[in-house]
Amino acid sequence: MDVGVQQATLKKLVSSRLGSLAESVDEINGQAVAEVTAVNLRPALSTLKESPELKFDYLSFVSAVDLYPRSPRFDAIYNLYSTQRHHWLRLKVPVAEEETLPTVSDLYATANWHEREVWDLFGITFDRHPDLRRIVTSDHWFGHPLRKDYPVEGRGAWPLGANVLQNIAEEGMADQADIASSEMGPARHITLNMGPQHPATHGVLRLALELDGENIVDCIPHIGYLHTGIEKLSEHHNWTQNVTHYGRMDYLSPMNNELAYCLAVERLIPDLEIPKRAQYIRVLMSELTRIISHLVWLGTHALDIGAMSVFMYCFAEREKILDLYEMVGGERMMTAYIRIGGCAADVPEGFEEAVQGWARDFQHNLDINHNLLTKNPIWKERTVGIGVLGREESINAGISGPLARAAGVDWDLRRDNPYSSYEEFDFDIPVETAGDVYSRYLVRMEEMVQAHRIVLQALEKIRETEPGTHVSRNYKYVPPRREDIDASIEGLIHHFKYWTEGIPVPTGEAYGFIEASKGELGFYLVSDGSARPVRVKVRGPSFSNLSALPRMVQGHLIADVVAIIGSIDIVLGEVDR
Structure with a gap:
């Protein structure tokens, strides 16, 4: 059955099941809304979740748009998804400025952090939310930054008087007392801050741990230290300029970020056809990116637990792939190589031989x-049975990627x-069922093997396509060729206007997504x-995956917290954005 029929x-089906609960059911850019x-x-959410034909058991995200x-x-x-039926649905709720929404965190655990983010950035209140407070901005922040009347340069944080640092320090000590008395449990328990300057938290992450002896009773993650306002900046830059932002979120998977964004923009433009060569190059670079990310995860995860040699081997292997990155994009990390309409350039001469040379030794x-x-007994002692998260609990928490597949969720967006x-x-999806740190290790190790398979297939497919077809020929949305710039004043003017003014993208909304190295990475665009x-x-994916850490x-x-954080494979630049 083709996508249109689906x-x-x-x-x-949605219209039939929701009945009078829905004001309207439409299809926008190939997606049900x-x-x-x-x-x-x-x-409505209860009906969509429980309906056997729909089974929207996974809440991808909660967000808002200021109109x-x-x-x-x-x-x-x-944004809803069915891990069994593999279909998407976007639910929209008009909200007046002083109107509140009911929390759905009891229906979908993942809504907890997402609703906090919506309140933080838009000021929409969720009734009966168990912990409605700021999440990516400081507790002292003034206003809600993603509102249209909030200036991009900001209004400033911490309006606390002249001696700002002293006030912050005093409030910080008060926060610690609050954690000990209200957030945490009995007085005999102690509170320990792990981070934000701790090497095992893999970035500026603070965990408030409630301990009974050495046993963890509760954990409250504090994020937002790396919040850069990327989503706000994106509203003030044009569609083409925005490509450069997203490689800086999950900086270990820059081309994956670029791909997800470009797919979302391209979904908004129905007459923009992406050539096969460009698609195959994207797949090849995406899988190389997956391996790069997994190598950093493996090396640092092993180092956290005490296996130093693995770190050296992983980073030596990563260097070889970064050389391939540099060949195609001119940079080792932030290449902005994947562009709206295709790729910035064709693969260079000698690239195929370089990839084959790397591939021969990788396995x-x-x-x-x-x-x-x-099979190392020390490694298994530190990972088997640690940090277990079950299948249903993973889906309810919005977990995706290797974490979900390690818990028995047989779901991969590529397939x-x-x-x-x-x-x-042709590739396989590794799935384990124990849901512990060791299972996550096994899944990612096999994912690198499968990514290696895909790279070799993509190389063969690229060889069968016409060189130079790495980008669309629809010049309304892609920059002109160099020969066109040199040949006419019209070509030069087109080039100038493309880069200075950007491209007009048709009115509408769309959600573009990929199976990134850490799970579902998506961009919702209006x-x-x-x-x-x-x-x-x-x-x-890191945002939702990290939210399950307390469980x-x-x-x-x-000591197990170190292994568990490593098994999640977070990048705080993506968590905080």
Whole structure:
């Protein structure tokens, strides 16, 4: 059944099941979208989750769009997915400025952090939320930054008088007392701050741990130290300029970030066709990026637990792939190589031979790490049975990627909702069932093997396409060729206007997604037809995956927290954005 028929069927099914609960059910850019009122939000979500034909058991994200001066001002967005049926649905709820929404964190655990973020950035209140406070901005922040009337240069934080640092220090000590007395439990328990300057938290992450002896009773993560306002900046830069932002979120997977954004923009432009060569190059670079990310995870995870040699082997292997990055993009990390309409340039001469040279040795080099760790009794002692998260609990918490597959969730967007011609590739999806740190290790190790398979297939497919077809020929949305710039004044003017003014993207909304190294990475975009987006929502996997940390560490020792954080494989630049 083709995508059009699937979406038409889904639209009818959603409309039938929701009935009077839905104000409307539409299809926008190939994706089903239903609108409900705030009063009907919880009944609608319950129906969508429990319906056997729909089974929307996974909440991808909760966000909002400020449509000022429209009344009602906001649209709250609930992005749903079925891990069994593999279809998407976007639920929209119009919200007036002083109106509140009911929390759905009891229906979907992942909504807890996402609702906090919506309140933090938009000021929309969620009734009966268990912990509605700021999450990515400081507790002392003034205003809600993603509102349209909030200036991009900001209004400043901490309006605390002349001696700001002293006030912050005093409030910080008060916060510690609050943690000990109200957030945490009995007085005989002690509170320990782990981070934000701790090497094992893999970035500026602070964990407030409640301990009974050395056993963890509760854990409260504090994030936001790296919040850079990327989503706000995206509204003030044009569609093409924004490509450069996203490689700096998960800086270990820059081309994956670029790909997800470009796929979302391209979904908004129905007449923009991406050539096969460009799609295959994207797949190849995406899988190399997956391996790069997993190598950093493996090396640092092993180092955290005490296996130093693995770190050296992993980074030596990573260097070889970064050389390939530099060949195609001119940079080792922030290449901005994947662009709207294709790729910035064709693969250079000698690239195929370089990839084949790396591929010949990769499996042998990966086996070295297997031999050091997989059956190592110390490694297994530190990882088996640690940080367990079950299948249903993982889905309810919005967990995706290797974490979910390690808990028995057989779901991978490359296979189940293919993009960039992934349906033409032959690869396996590794799945484990124990849901512990060791299972996550096994899944990622096998994922590198499968990524290696895909790279070799992509290389063969690229060889069969016409050189130079690495980008669309629809010059309304891509820059002109060099020969066109040199040949005419029109070509030169086109070049100038493309880079200075950007491209007008058709009015609409779309969600573009990929299976990134850490899970579901998506961009929800809203366009008003101009050269700048109305809204860019980044759905990073690290944000939702990290939110499940408190459930993973309960009952374990402090030393186990190090192994569990490493097994999640977070990048705080993506968590905080």
